[in-house]
Amino acid sequence: MNRLFVVINVLSKMILVFGLTMIIPLGLAAWGEDGARAVFVKSMLMTVGCGLLLWFVTRSFHRELQIRDGFLLVALVWSVLPVFAMLPFLLFMPGINFSMAYFEAVSGLTATGATVLSGLDNLPPSINLWRGEIVWLGGMGLIVLAVAILPLLGVGGRQLLNAEIPGPMKENKLTPRIAETAKGLWTIYACLTLLCVAAYKWAGMGWFDAIMHAFTTLGLGGFSSHDASFGYWDSPLIEFIAVIFMILAGINFATHFLAWRAKNLTLYRYDSEVGWYLVILSVSCVGLGVFLWGMDIYESLWTALRYASFNVVSVATTTGYSNADYGLWPIFAPLWMIFLSGFCTSSGSTGGGIKMIRARILYQQVYREIITIMHPGAVLPAKLGRNIVNNRVILAVLVFLFVYFSSMVLMTLILTFSGLDAITAFSAAAACINNLGPGLGSIGPAGTYASLSDFQTWVCSFAMLLGRLEFFTLLAIFTPAFWRK
Numbered sequence: 001m002n003r004l005f006v007v008i009n010v011l012s013k014m015i016l017v018f019g020l021t022m023i024i025p026l027g028l029a030a031w032g033e034d035g036a037r038a039v040f041v042k043s044m045l046m047t048v049g050c051g052l053l054l055w056f057v058t059r060s061f062h063r064e065l066q067i068r069d070g071f072l073l074v075a076l077v078w079s080v081l082p083v084f085a086m087l088p089f090l091l092f093m094p095g096i097n098f099s100m101a102y103f104e105a106v107s108g109l110t111a112t113g114a115t116v117l118s119g120l121d122n123l124p125p126s127i128n129l130w131r132g133e134i135v136w137l138g139g140m141g142l143i144v145l146a147v148a149i150l151p152l153l154g155v156g157g158r159q160l161l162n163a164e165i166p167g168p169m170k171e172n173k174l175t176p177r178i179a180e181t182a183k184g185l186w187t188i189y190a191c192l193t194l195l196c197v198a199a200y201k202w203a204g205m206g207w208f209d210a211i212m213h214a215f216t217t218l219g220l221g222g223f224s225s226h227d228a229s230f231g232y233w234d235s236p237l238i239e240f241i242a243v244i245f246m247i248l249a250g251i252n253f254a255t256h257f258l259a260w261r262a263k264n265l266t267l268y269r270y271d272s273e274v275g276w277y278l279v280i281l282s283v284s285c286v287g288l289g290v291f292l293w294g295m296d297i298y299e300s301l302w303t304a305l306r307y308a309s310f311n312v313v314s315v316a317t318t319t320g321y322s323n324a325d326y327g328l329w330p331i332f333a334p335l336w337m338i339f340l341s342g343f344c345t346s347s348g349s350t351g352g353g354i355k356m357i358r359a360r361i362l363y364q365q366v367y368r369e370i371i372t373i374m375h376p377g378a379v380l381p382a383k384l385g386r387n388i389v390n391n392r393v394i395l396a397v398l399v400f401l402f403v404y405f406s407s408m409v410l411m412t413l414i415l416t417f418s419g420l421d422a423i424t425a426f427s428a429a430a431a432c433i434n435n436l437g438p439g440l441g442s443i444g445p446a447g448t449y450a451s452l453s454d455f456q457t458w459v460c461s462f463a464m465l466l467g468r469l470e471f472f473t474l475l476a477i478f479t480p481a482f483w484r485k
Contacts, residue, residue, distance in 0.1 A: 005061035007073045011080065012054035018081055019047030024133060025088070025126040034124035036092055043087035050084070068482060075477050078465055082106045085134050092127060093117075099454040099461075104131075106461045109138035110468035111350055113222025113320035113437030114460070116450040120227050125208050128225040132215035138468075139219025139350035140189045140253070188256045193218045196245045203238045217245045220350040222320025222437045229445070230310070230323040239310045239323055250277065250317040252348035272384040273346040273356040281316060284340060285309040288333050295330055308333075316340035318352040320437025327444030334440055338427060341434045352435030352467055354404055361389055361397045403471045408433055411463050418456050428452075432463035 026040035086105035089096060096104075100116045107114045108131055120128065193214050200210035209225060216223045226232035230239055248256070251274055259267045268274050289305035298304040307324045314321040315337035326334050343359040345351025364382040371380050382389040411429035416422060420441075427439030428449075438445045443452075449460065466474055476482050 002061065003066075003069055003072070005058045007069050007076065008054055009058035009061050010073055011076050012051050012058060014077060015051035015054065015081070015084065016048055018084060019044050019051060021133065021137065022047065022088075022130070025130040028129055029124065029126035032125055034126055036088065036124040036126045039088050039092045040126065040130075042091060043084070046087060047084040071473055071476055071482075074469065075474050078109065078469060078474075082109055085109055085130075088127060088130055089117075092124070097454070099457045100450070103449065103457045103461050105134065106464050107437070108134035108221065108223060110352075110435055110464045111135050111139045111219045111221040111318075112352070112432065112435040112464045112468075113216070113220075114431060114443070114449050114464070115223065115437075116448055116452075116457070118227060118448055118450065120225055121232075123225070125225070128223075129208070129212055131223045132212040132221075132225075135219040135221030135223050136193065136215035137219075139221060139249075140186060184257045184261070185253050188253055188260060189218060192245065192248060192256075196241075199241045199245070200238065203241050204233065204235060205238065213242075214245075217242055217319070217321075218249050218350065220246065220249050220317050220319045220345070220352075220435075222314070224321065229321050234323070236306055239306070242321065243310055243313045246313050246317045246319050246321075247278075247281065249319075250345040250349050250351050252346040253350075254348045255346075270385060271346070272360065276360060277344060277346055277356050280340070280344060281313060284316065284336065285312045288312055288336065291333065292329060297329060312337055312340070315436060316344040318345060318434055318436045320431075322438065322445035325444065325446040327440050327446060338430050338434075338436070338439070341436045342430070352433075354401065357384070358397045358400065360384065361394060362401060364389070365394055365398070400471065403475075404433070407463070407466060407471065411459060414459055415456055418453065418459070420452075420456065428456075428460055429463060432460045433467040435464060435467050 022040050022044040026037065026044060028034070029037040029040055082102055082105035085108060086098075086101035089104050090098065090101040093101075096116065103114070104116055106112070113135070117123070196214035196217055197210045200213060201207060205213065212223075212225050215221075222229075224230070224232075230242060251268075252271060255268060255271045255274065259265055285308055286305070289301065289308035292298055292308055293301045293304035298307065307326075310321070310323050311326050313319075315326075315334075318341050326337070342353045343356060345353060345355060347355040347357045349355075361382060361384070368380050368382060371378055382394060408429050411433065412422075412426045415425035415428055420428065424439065424441030424443055427441060428443055431437055431439040431443070438447075441447075443449050449457065452460065
């Protein structure tokens with residue numbers, strides 16, 4: 001129990017800080033008098049009050065976190081903080097219940113972008129801003145934020161980052177100190193967000209929409225303040241800016257950091273994921289554009305390329321924006337985009353899925369096996385760039401993929417058993433595990449998850465957490481070995 005109390009002591013401080021982040025929408029509500037000021041006052045007081053209470057109860061339990069403590073803290077952060085993040089939704093909108101509010105909060109913090117809300121255009125700006133803010137915070141990772149700005153927590157930064165940062169090569173350090181690494185990543189993240197705000201404003205968005213959508217673009221979360229998403233503006237320029245920043249957010253932020261520190265863009269050439277990432281996106285955009293034009297979905301090739309490019313990049317990077325209802329396209333197109341969402345983004349990015357680095361390792365392993373069958377004595381090491389990939393990493397990737405596909409099948413079967421049709425069930429499982437957001441069928445880009453039952457909503461919430469924490473961080477705490485001394 002001592003371990004649990006130590007972790008809760010750290011969690012209490014993070015809850016306190018999280019409560020203070022509500023000052024931003026509270027300030028907007030007070031300034032704009034949009035009717036949600038009292039809601040944010042209550043939500044902030046409840047969050048800060050719970051944080052103080054937990055800290056007071058566990059104040060005598062304080063020590064450096066061990067590896068297993070870090071995993072437990074990460075799991076608790078991502079499952080407990082949505083309870084506080086959902087308070088503004090639950091208090092302001094009487095039409096949604098606890099399950100729906102928790103789902104919305106989990107979707108935001110995991111940067112998934114699935115929503116149960118409709119009538120977004122009529123919501124108070126402060127509520128929509130809070131939706132965007134939690135996507136932005138969750139995109140880079142609240143644990144990384146804690147390590148960056150809360151060194152007084154006295155926790156082991158390496159343990160937290162090992163549990164939080166996705167990807168099989170997470171051991172690599174950018175700076176000698178973990179806190180400096182986290183600060184560097186957040187600096188790049190914040191600077192790109194400010195650039196995105198300026199670009200959106202220049203292209204024609206108002207200040208509020210520019211800020212809100214910059215949050216969800218860099219977080220790759222896809223929440224919008226309009227039911228029509230980017231179709232609200234119907235602007236090729238705004239869509240082009242969104243595509244650029246979604247692509248940037250899908251690249252490893254460590255690469256951005258190294259390029260910025262060295263003032264050398266050629267470093268992107270040495271990233272083992274960037275080349276494949278850009279090539280696959282480009283080929284898919286052009287290929288689906290030509291496909292839609294050839295199927296007479298759009299009259300001109302330019303129009304087909306415009307809509308294909310925006311939606312392919314949005315779905316492949318697990319953002320979830322839309323400027324058209326791609327659920328009405330020939331089924332090959334949306335299925336291909338959902339397939340891309342499973343692996344396209346880079347490790348260390350704000351995207352979901354298995355990440356490009358694992359897909360590359362898997363591809364090389366398949367190639368090695370084929371060559372070994374033909375030439376049993378051949379020695380063919382797997383490489384990423386100039387580095388040889390350790391067999392331990394390859395094994396970890398294979399195990400990860402087994403758990404990934406097993407989870408996808410299990411979630412699909414559970415949702416189908418609960419009453420969803422096969423297309424909706426499969427796309428919901430894929431969209432939630434990949435942290436994509438919209439799926440197909442009733443949960444497509446023109447719909448919401450509000451049609452799901454409470455049970456189905458909880459299944460999807462768990463799937464989002466499972467995908468965001470890359471399975472093992474969450475599953476590890478359910479094993480008896482985790483709790484043994």
